[in-house]
Amino acid sequence: MKQKRSRNKIGYFIKEGASSIFSHGFMSVSAICVIIACLIIMGSFALVSVNIGAQIAKIESDNQMIAYVDDVLSRESAIALEDDLLKVENVASVQFVTREQAMDEFLDEQEDPSLFDGVEASVLEDRYIVYVDDVEQIEATKVALEQVEGISDIRLQLDVANGIITARNVVMIISIVLIIVLSIVSVFIMSNTIKLTTFERREEIAVMKMVGATDSFIRWPFVYEGLIMGLFGGLLAFLLQWGIYTLMSDLIGAYSIATLIDIIPFRNMIQYVLPVFLGAGFLVGIGGSLSAIKNYLKV
Numbered sequence: 001m002k003q004k005r006s007r008n009k010i011g012y013f014i015k016e017g018a019s020s021i022f023s024h025g026f027m028s029v030s031a032i033c034v035i036i037a038c039l040i041i042m043g044s045f046a047l048v049s050v051n052i053g054a055q056i057a058k059i060e061s062d063n064q065m066i067a068y069v070d071d072v073l074s075r076e077s078a079i080a081l082e083d084d085l086l087k088v089e090n091v092a093s094v095q096f097v098t099r100e101q102a103m104d105e106f107l108d109e110q111e112d113p114s115l116f117d118g119v120e121a122s123v124l125e126d127r128y129i130v131y132v133d134d135v136e137q138i139e140a141t142k143v144a145l146e147q148v149e150g151i152s153d154i155r156l157q158l159d160v161a162n163g164i165i166t167a168r169n170v171v172m173i174i175s176i177v178l179i180i181v182l183s184i185v186s187v188f189i190m191s192n193t194i195k196l197t198t199f200e201r202r203e204e205i206a207v208m209k210m211v212g213a214t215d216s217f218i219r220w221p222f223v224y225e226g227l228i229m230g231l232f233g234g235l236l237a238f239l240l241q242w243g244i245y246t247l248m249s250d251l252i253g254a255y256s257i258a259t260l261i262d263i264i265p266f267r268n269m270i271q272y273v274l275p276v277f278l279g280a281g282f283l284v285g286i287g288g289s290l291s292a293i294k295n296y297l298k299v
Contacts (some may be wrong), residue, residue, distance in 0.1 A: 028229060035233030035284060036240065039277055042179065043241045047273075049175035051264055056167055058262060065142060066155040067094075069126040073150050078126045081150050085128055088148065090141045092131045099124040125152070222289045230285020231278060238277040242266055 067085065071077040078096070085094045097105075101119040107113040132141050142154050208218050245266045252263060266273075 028225075031288075032229050032233040035230060035281055036237040038185075039234060039237035039280055040241055042245070042280075043237065043277065044244065045274065046175075046179055047241075047245060047269070049171065049179070052171050052229070053095050053175070054264055055262065056171060065130045065132070065138070065145070067128040067130050067145055067148075068153040068155070069128070069152050070152040071125060073126075077125070078148065081128070082150065084148050084150070085130060085145065088141060088144045090132050090134055090137045091145075092133045095129040097127050097129060099126050102127065148188070152241070219290070223286055226285035226287075226289030227282065228285070230281035230283070230288075232281075233285070234279075234281025235279040237281070238274050241273065241277070242270075 069081060074083075075098070078223075082094055082096060085091060100121045102124045103119075104173050107116060110116065130141075130145065138156065142156050145151060145154050205218055249263045249266070
């Protein structure tokens with residue numbers, strides 16, 4: 001019996017909350033639109049930050065050192081160094097390049113290769129291209145590689161590595177700060193919009209109080225109303241964000257710069273974006289309703 005009564009109450013609250021949305025159409029639509037706008041602003045910036053971070057991670061993964069093999073070693077001994085190099089901490093992978101391959105690559109980069117017709121590949125050294133896991137430890141890794149017997153020299157573009165580290169840290173700090181600021185501003189705007197919808201009904205709340213309705217009885221329809229608006233706004237914002245992101249991805253893909261940028265497909269992020277949008281709408285809807293109605297219950 002109690003369970004049935006409880007279900008009846010919940011059904012009544014949901015029905016009242018939903019009907020209030022339609023009976024106060026303009027303010028309800030305004031609240032939902034603000035929720036959508038704020039979520040899209042936050043979501044767009046967050047998705048841009050994620051893509052920038054992924055691009056920097058890609059550049060970071062391509063960062064490499066060149067480990068030159070001592071000339072005294074035979075080709076077989078040089079190839080055998082691979083295991084020793086892979087044992088060095090922070091080394092992700094290595095690629096062996098013969099002096100002949102290095103010469104071919106060098107000639108391919110020249111505007112007039114015929115100028116080097118008399119140059120033999122023997123003037124070059126066999127080498128390893130070394131990729132690291134963590135670019136921040138690249139200097140320590142360089143020192144460790146220099147200790148490997150059979151390696152004569154290590155070449156590292158330290159300015160590039162430091163530039164990658166700086167860019168990554170700057171993007172991370174700016175992203176965190178702006179997302180926090182945008183989140184606070186968005187929650188403030190959305191909560192105050194919901195408060196406006198409640199302000200319009202302050203007389204209705206006062207009448208209910210005077211006829212003996214309890215605070216919880218008055219409060220719950222507003223909570224469900226905010227919940228429905230929040231979830232609906234979050235879902236619509238997600239769908240619009242999907243469309244905007246796809247449109248922008250297609251526009252970027254139409255230019256040659258797309259070959260330099262790997263944009264993460266939206267479908268790869270749905271499992272993260274959808275819960276965040278719905279969760280944000282849920283919290284803002286309920287939080288805004290509870291915050292808005294508490295002042296009008298003091299009659």
